[in-house]
Structures are given as structure tokens and as C-alpha cells.
Amino acid sequence: MKKTIVGIDKIGFYVPQQYLAMEDLSDARHVALEKFTVGIGQDKMAVPEIYEDIVTMGANAAEQILSDQDKQDIDQIIFATESSFDLSKSAASYIHDLLEIQPFARSFEMKQACYSATAALQMAKDYVLLHPEAKVLVISSDISRYGLDSSGEVTQGAGALAFLVKAQPTILAIDDTNLAMTKSHYDFWRPIYMDKALVKGQYSTGIFLEFYQALLAEFQQRYPGVVEQSKAFLFHMPFTKIAQKALKLAQGMVSLDRVQEWTSHLETATLINRQVGNIYTGSLYMSLLSLLINDEKLDAGDKIAMFSYGSGAVAELFILEIQANFDMQVDSNLIIKMLENRKALSIADYERIYQTRLPQDGSDFLGKPEANYHGFYIKDIHNHQRTYGYQ
Template identity: 45%
Template sequence: MNIGIDKMSFYVPPYYVDMTDLAHARDQEPDKFHIGIGQDEQAVSPANIDIITMAANAADKILTAEDRASIDMVIVGTESSVDESKASAVVLHHLLGIQPFARAFEIKEACYGATAALIMAKHHIAMSPGDDHKVLVIASDIARYGLNTGGEPTQGAGAVAMLVTENPSILVLEDDSVALTQDIYDFWRITGDEFPTVEGKLSNETYINAFAKVWTEYKNRTGLDFSDFKALTFHTPYTKMGKKALLPQTDDKHLLEEFERAIVYNRRVGNLYTGSLFLNLISLLENATDLESGDKIGLFSYGSGSVAEFFSAQLVNGFENHLLKNFHENMLDNRKALTIFEYEKMFNSTEILESDIKFALHDVTDKVRHYNNA
């Protein structure tokens, strides 16, 4: 049975800060941000755009009335939840008009959560095959470390939505995943803390070592090597991170060229936490020029704490006809560039302003969040 990603899209807030401007404001050389960590722009989210609104805007773009009637599971991978009890997926189920007899819940494990959701969606479809069973998987996060902090250049915000079905139109998920769990405090956020605690050097080392470990185990189990893949995609908290993990393992010229195509969108958005890997995937599919049906794509997922997984997918014939390259490029190109003053004001503001965005937070009364559907 072929199960995988039938549709996918992403959404980012309509504001960003240029990394050259941020570097100057922080008395840093711009090359430290543009070359050192590989970031050019950073998405900025105002108070009326939270993980629910970003998720709804990402998913709404790809769902038809038929999809909404067939989806029987909604899963959100996030580490930016707005409620310690009620899942954002429940609110999304309502906002998106999904048929009522569906499961809806969140998954949390740092940046790995959406990968767990994707694997769970695949297993759900395998247990209940047919066109009337679909799963909506959404990764939605706001990466915040605070103003004028070491992590500030790796902030970002956005959501990626994926519809998982039998006989998908874009990618078939293979049965070859290898996961690794290690109890390591490289990045964490205690309940109640606004910003995470980060051990930067340890986090980088853990990421690189995790890739080496799961890749070695993957090769041992499958007998495959880098030459069997057309491209590899990575969780990208900043775009240089994936390259730091890849280079010690291979100097394959083609894989490195494809890596550059896979970070085009990430360079313009910043860190999406759970969505970073899948934004990387969309960027690859929409910017690579030599992908073909049957090509094997590798995916490396990493979530601090830590859980990592390597798995693969195969491109479906005609996949290019189901991508949204023009829409995504227009969305990125039409964002407003903020001055540093505007960026810092927006970062600190809790004021909920009126918006013409289709799904946005309207107000909060008696601890209840109210969303508009423009």
C-alpha cells in the first residue's frame, strides 16, 4: 500500500526583519548571520498570529470540501502550545470545518513532534485504507529566544500543513525509518518560562552526533548509502546546521548542491521548530530542477532533548503539478520588512490588532481565545 503526502503548503506571518539590519543593531558583522548561520530574513509574528492561526492559514490553502469531509484525524506537532490542556488541533478542527467524527490532538517533543505525527498518520491510514480516510498533519511554532540574546538570530515563525493519504500525489513514505532517543538537556523550556534554556554547543554536538548515529544504523539495516538518494533534507534551526551534520559523512557534490536548494525558503523564514524539516522539504521540491518520479529523498528529523529519526520518501509521477511554488514565493515576497524599532515593538507587544488575515486571533476574554475567519 502506498501512503504518503498528497498535498502540502506552508504559511508565515506577513512581517520579517532583515538579518543585515539585525546584525547592525546588535553590533555584529552581517556575514556572521548571512554566512555564519546561513540566515537572510527572519519571520516575525505579532500577537494576533499564533500557532493556531498560522496552522489554519497553512491548511486552508490545500483542503477541498471533499478533504474536510474525509479527514478523520488532525494532529498538530508543536512546542509553542497556547494551552496546557486543550489541544490546538481541536480549535483547528473547528476553524477548518473538518467533519465532526475525527480525532484531534497535539504531539510534543521539541522539533521532532511533527515527524512523530507524520509517522502516526501513515500507520493510521495503513490500518484504515480507502479514499474516505485522510489525516491532516500540521507543524506550527514560534521560535523565540528574546531580544539581544545569543539565540535571537535563529528565531522565526510559521506552519507547514500536510495531507496524508493512500495513493498520494507528491511523496510515498517508505517503511525504513530509524529513530534514536537520548535523554540530554541541550534545549528545554520549563512550564511557565517564556523563553527556552539553551546549551548551544551541546545542542549542536548532539544534533551532529544524532545524525551520524541514525545514519549508520540506517545503512546497517537497509544496506543503502548516500548514492541511493537524490537529495537529503534536514531539520534546520538555522540553515548551516544541516550542513554541519552532512559534511563529516559525505562530500557528495550533488547532495550538497541539492542541500542549497532545500534551504532557499528556510533562509528567508528562520526557525520553525517542528516545521523546519518540512519547510526544507518543500523548498527542495519547489527549487530543485532535476528531480524526477521515483527519486528517493532522505529526511532527518531532530528534536532537542532528544529524539532523532531518519526516514525516506519516493517522489510520485507528476508530483510537480501538486506544488505551490508561485503562491509560496509571492507570500514571501509580499511581506513587510520591519525596522528594528518596529520589530522590537512587535516582539514585546501583547496588543491584539484587527487584521485582514483570513484566520487571526480576534481577542481573549475570560481566558478564552476567539478567532475570526475573514
């Protein structure tokens, strides 16, 4: 009996249509530009408008990839985020409505800091293994906020990815070998009464690297030789420089040739991240997308090791395998055009947008997108209910 292979059949991506350049941020904050572009590894950060939220971004990412038949076949929607605006109603329920998915579908939201998109993909994979005819829509969507002139300001961002998970995928297969790890930490958290995250930056980086070393060592014991077969090694990237820090720790744990091979793919795997910033649950998968559309050395059958991390803290190491004709299945032109056509913001405009908030007291809101905006948007908020439109 032929083994059922499950993985990612389609990938959609959305980023807000405006950004702030690190040159402007460094000038305004009186910080040397190299601290941002080299020390952090960031060139631009995406800035969402007031009428954009995790639902609009997620719907915009998913709309690109779903056919009418997909909408009839999808029977599960999993929305991964740490930017939720409702403690009861899931963002997935809005997606189900906006994309007109057939009614007999399960829809829910998942949270565990930046890790939950990985949990969603693994859950989707397990579901399809049990139901080989099923399709699962996984969405990762987040808005990263740390505060104006804060130490984390440079690592803000916003964006969404959408994945269609099914049997016999055309882009990536999710391997059965994986290993997760959990240990309670206060390295990054956001209490319910706060709109900005609390973070212990250096401490969080240390926990990230500690988890990486521990998982890599244990993974090698449980699955000897598997990780060494990977052509690239990708990481959750709250800032792109952290991937370089992690790979240095792999020296002595795997062969030097393998570490050098992994390092050679880092530049292509960070290109999009450097242009967008931190998108929490989607940062690892934005790096994956960057690798797929920019790296010309990838071939069908190549394996990619993935290190997923979410503060609090949970991490997982797993393996993906590239499928035949994968490069024909990802719309690289659309993604490149989306990034290139964004509008540059001045510091004044960025700070104005940042300080403009949706009502926090239950009052009404009317969304008025600019004429050149294309996609889903918050149409209004009335009686504590969000209504979405499309332009």
C-alpha cells in the first residue's frame, strides 16, 4: 500500500502596502544605521493601516491561492496568531465567512506565541493522514508592536501566510520525524490588559538558543543522521541575525561542511524577512517562502530542517521535503511585485499610524481605505462587532 504523503500544496502571502525604512528610523532615533541593518539584520518593516487587522491580512493571503473547488473541499480552518482581538470568537470564523468556505467545516484559533503556526501545520497533517481526501486551510497572521522609541521597535512588522494542506502536495511534504520541547519562561508575554508585548530581549535570545541546542542534540539521538541530510536549516526569526547565532552553535554538533552548507542558504532565506520585519507566528514560514522563491540551488527531494520557537516557551524541530516542480507552484512574481510596490512612509506618517488606534471603549469605527488599496479591510465596528469589506 502506497504511503500517504501530506504537506503544503499552496502558499499565499500578504504584507501591508507600506513600510518604514531603517535609514529613517535610525535617523529619528539617533542610532547608527548598522545597528539595525547589521546588528539586527533588518532593512524595512511593514506597517499596517488602521483598517487592517489579522483577519484582513489572513484573508488577503488565502484569497490568492484558493480555487472554488478548494473552498468546497476545505473542511477545517486553523488560524494561528498571537494578535487576537477577541477572547471568544475566533479569527478563523471570519475567514470562513469572507472566503465563502463550505459550511460543514471546523474553524478555530490557536495560540502559543510564535510557535502556533507549526502546531497548526502538524495538526493539519495528522488530520489529513486520517482523512486523505480532506483539505485544511492554515493561516498565520500577526501584527508585531513594541512601542515607539522602544528597544524592540526595530523588530516590529506585520503580515500573513496561508497554507493549503492536503495529501500528495505539490510544494512541500511534512516529514514524520519531529521533536518538540516545552519549558515555562517569561521571556516574552502580553497580559490581556496590555496592547504591547513585554520582552526580555537578551534573555529571550538566550532561551531560543538554549532550546535549539537541546532539541538538535536530542533529535540527533532519536533520529540519527536525519538532520544532517537537510540542505538548508531555517529558523523562527524575530530578527534575522538570530539565525546566524544559532548556526554557530551547530558547529561541533554536526559536520563543519554541513554547517557551511546551511549557512550558504541563509542569505536567500532572510531576504523577505529583512524587508518585512517580525510577523510572529509567520516569521519562520516567511523565511521558508523567501528560500523557495530566491534560492536557485534547491531541487526536488531536498530536505529543509525547520526550527520553530514560541516564547513562553515551546519549540519544535521538524523536516520538510521539497516536491517536484515546487517552483511552478509558488507565485514568486506576485510576491516580489507586492514587496516592490509598497509605499515608503516618513517617520511622521509612521508615528501617526502607530498612535491611531481602533476604539478601545466600544465606540463605533468606520474604515476608509485609500483609493489605491486592494483587498479585505475593516469596514466598520458597531455594537462591538467587526464588519469587513473588500475593495
